[in-house]
Amino acid sequence: MNKKLFMIILGCLLFTSLAPIFSSGQSEEKQDGVTEIVYWQYYYETKKNLMDELITEFEAANPDIKVTQQTFPYADYNTKVASSVPSGKGPNVINLYYGWLPTYVSAGYLQPLTDPSFAPSVIENEFFPLVKAAKFNDQYYALPTAVRSLALFYNKDLLAEEGYSEPPKTWEEAIEMGKKLTKFDKNGNFTQIGLGVNLDNQFHHVIREVLNRQYGVAPYNDDTTKVQYNTQAGYDAMKMVSDLELVEKTGRQGFMEDDRAAFKAGTCAMFVSGSFALGTLDSVEELNYGTAELPSMNGIKSNFASFWANGITSFTEGKELEASVKFLQFLTSKDVMERWLDAIGELPANKELGESEEIANDPKFGPFVRGLDYAHATVFYDESAQKNVMFDCYNRIVLEGMDVKESVDIAAKEEQAIIDKYFNK
Amino acid sequence: MKDKNVINKIRYIILFIFGLIMLFPFAWMLSTSMKQGREVFNLSLLVNNPSLKNYARLFSSSYFPRWFVNSFIAGTIVTLSVLFFDSLMGYTFAKHNFKGKKLIFILVLSTMMIPTEMLVIPWYLISSKVGWVDTYWGIVFPGLMTGFGTFLMRQFFDTLPNDLFDAGRIDGMNEFKIWAQIGMPLVKAALSALAIFSFVGNWNAFLWPLIISSETRMYTLPVGLALFNGEFATEWEMIMTGASVATIPVLIIYIIFQRQIIEGIALTGVKG
């Protein structure tokens, strides 16, 4: 009974569930002789816009190539990239944080840059030495347009209020000045901080690559297989930082959420950040600030440098590969580097260009360029986990009152386990 | 009578206090979104120089209208599908007997117990095989039917007396008609609630739309907004502006349909 209706309903139900399959046939029009490649980077307004411009120029110079740029939210960029990998589809040229390269390279996601223009001897002649972080088994797998280093940002007006006309040269001075520049309300809560100590911004790099070395220990051994900061020098470095919050009281973690937010609002006198911060800070009219080289200690200068590099994915072949190589050559050309500096404020990865008079003497860029000379780029195996090791180490001391030595020893053990896990794969 | 009055007053006081607690964060969000520069940190709900500059900055991306449309389309498809399939299945679980019912019900419920985060990779693999990447079907397919909605509808159909349905059978209606013409009108309240839940849930979904769409024009609103949570910035006023932008459309939709929801609930109340 009612078989007809029965069948009609069944048909409808089946159709609704199958409809998507029919509707999915997206027609991709391909023009004859034009090779299409896809480029991925994370979204940052100025970067995206500049890249759009650059792509237009590149396409004009290479009419047989079409480049599509796709951008993703910064915080989820790595997740997005990783989840696209198993499908075997995705971008041809991809922008990756240098700290993720070991993972992606060992998984076979990127292909080595075999074009003669990317030969190690050529690259090492032209680029800042820190790009070695993209070299594996004697081959480069990615190359940056720009590099970044750290500097001390200081609010000139706030410093002048306390009679300082110059930024500090050493950490000792920095702490002294920081104490004077810090203000409290009547309940003893901060209203202005003198020297910011926000680990999740850049300060975890300062501990790892700057202070450890200034106190006398390289954080890792030469081939980055062993953690070395669980020594007196390492304890001293961590103690200096936790003392900023606990003893000297020049700042606190989470003051106005973030040192940079506080700096923008004029309630932070000094903090450490990268050249990428220049852009947002310049947009604040009432802010009169300068940058200086990171303070030294025991006569030692050190800095942390990093970069986002462009690589070519391993499933890119044939014509697409040729086009990708051309595009990569374009992205790492001096011309693009100069425009990158102007538009985004990141330093050229080319040594000659970066150290040119014009850039080195620029009052704001200068300290960053000089910092590059003695900068180190940490080799990360699991960037997010290694970052957390440092935060937890600091928090155990500051929030739970743990002894510095005990906390650093735990951190060293945890980070060693992460490194071992990578090598035991 | 006096007691009644006192109780009533207490009721209003409780509701009013809760209301303030509920509204305050919204007021905060909206007022901050209209502040500029250092005023952001001046902790007052009143804005000295209210301006829509932050909104203009956010909307400077030409893709904004498109993201709205995408979210709206995805939300609508999912909601319609969920209303149909979940209520049909919920009804079947409540009012029909068949072999394996208990087990199938538990299995349907169990779909709520696996975090979506662990399913996105297989979903993406399927989608990229069938060509659903950067399509609406890709965005919506995982949510077309939900254990949550099925469970909700089962609970509501279950409270309806069986006599009503048997009457339909005596009149010679077929089972589909009985569901559509007798069952459905009686659970309007639950249906309107389910419609809101699924639309909202879909409107706010983040991880899956992020993974399934690569082209900026196929983003949904939450993914688009995440683009602006920039690289290193903790720009509170912009974050609050984004939050307002994400919230206001759903609020408007809710307020428009609220009348229907209330009527739906009222209707059910009379007949139940």
Added chain:
Amino acid sequence: MKNKIPKGTIAKNRERWAYLFISVPVLFYILVRFIPTIYAFYLSFTDWDIISASANWIGFSNYKRLFSDKLFYKTLSNTFYYVIYGLPLSLLFGFILAYNIEKIKIGSGLFKTVYFMPYITSMVAVAWVWRWLFQPAPIGIFNNILISMGLPMQEFLNSVEQSKGCILAATIWSGVGFQMIIFMAGMKGISKQYYEAAKIDGASSFNELRYITLPLLRNSFIFLLITGTIRFLRIFTQVVNMTRNSAGGPLNSSKPLVLYIYDNAFRSFDMGYASALTVILFLIILLITLIQMRVTRDER
């Protein structure tokens, strides 16, 4: 539901309809939910890292690792904290609101809209607003209120002891409208005759609540209990957006199991281990749900 249908053509016919009704959903669930779930279960026996082409079978290694993983126990206990405190509180508040709104005559629509607003707001937005409210002085509202009352500043989200509570407050705030709506829909389904009969008997409003409203809200309550438990066991978005570096800190004090799964899968690319954790989470939720269903079983 207990009365058996006599075996006959009518019953057979109805059974056929039932299978027809569930056929498409069942097919859908198999393809979209069960197969991917089984795939995740399979991955829990491998060392897959998402980005490598191959996954090696490593037997029960992931599970063995799990039992000696302190962070696993920590995140598990955090998760239970959210359920044990969050579920009763949000049910209670949801009921109070629904009950009182049902009783008042003027303004019920307005109150309902107001209470439901947080639920339709994106969880990410909610998390960021609350994150700001909980800031230390000078920019945190709550701390400013405390200070103006002469009380000491609290660390809130930056404290190992208080972080979970702060996240829970935001969660309850955002979800209470949901509980309310379901309770209200349930209350609307209670026949007015019961209340009229009670009035004639001169029952107090407390007795009315106890003997009519609460028992007849059974189905709504069971639904909220089960879905609420699952919701709190799967808490994730608010923690990601309310804690520094999205780490569920400080010192993992607020990290729930789902965030730990996510960390392993998408930040450390340890999909095998993340899958093993997922299996455990699944078993926990399944067990709790089955117990809840048994305990609240229909005795009619």
